[in-house]
Amino acid sequence: MEFLEAHAGAVELHLWGCATENLKTHPYVRFREAFKGDYHEYVRSIQSEPMDIGLAPLEPLHFNRAKSALKWKEYAAGSVPSVLSRIPAYERVVEEGVTGFICDTPSQWRMALKRLVGDAALRRRVGEEARRRMTDEYCLEKAVTRWGEVLSSVSREGKKTKKPGPFT
Numbered sequence: 001m002e003f004l005e006a007h008a009g010a011v012e013l014h015l016w017g018c019a020t021e022n023l024k025t026h027p028y029v030r031f032r033e034a035f036k037g038d039y040h041e042y043v044r045s046i047q048s049e050p051m052d053i054g055l056a057p058l059e060p061l062h063f064n065r066a067k068s069a070l071k072w073k074e075y076a077a078g079s080v081p082s083v084l085s086r087i088p089a090y091e092r093v094v095e096e097g098v099t100g101f102i103c104d105t106p107s108q109w110r111m112a113l114k115r116l117v118g119d120a121a122l123r124r125r126v127g128e129e130a131r132r133r134m135t136d137e138y139c140l141e142k143a144v145t146r147w148g149e150v151l152s153s154v155s156r157e158g159k160k161t162k163k164p165g166p167f168t
Helices: 002-006 039-048 070-077 088-093 106-117 120-138 140-161
Strands: 013-017 029-033 054-056 082-085 101-103
Touching: 002 106, 054 070, 070 082, 070 088, 070 120, 082 106, 088 120, 101 106, 106 120, 120 140
Parallel strands: 013 029, 054 082, 082 101
Antiparallel strands: none
């Protein structure tokens, strides 16, 4: 709220899903109910929204530490720079200041947002680099190749350690 007030009129926060009543009624917040539809509709919905910076704030809970990097990948696919909570999944995919920003403290969040809000060239650079990394390393073709390698490795290991059973 403090950041929105400090940048009154220059920054708008768009939220999907859930929010407190204070946020839902804040003059610089646009709120949409949780998306209920198929994933393709969800992607089209996100792509139709103007977005300069993507946020993924998470409470420091064990449950959240187990989340994937999907939010970063969704933002990266649209060349949107992101500011994210520090969880293992984001730490594995984000190069700090290059493909996104990872934050632990409120002051880190303010600093990252201030940098991105005030520098359109930085937003563009980080968004484009995030997209390049996402498409180079996480596209379907790469995933299929990696899974093929994993399955081949597991299959080879299984053959090495297989012990004769009663039916062999």
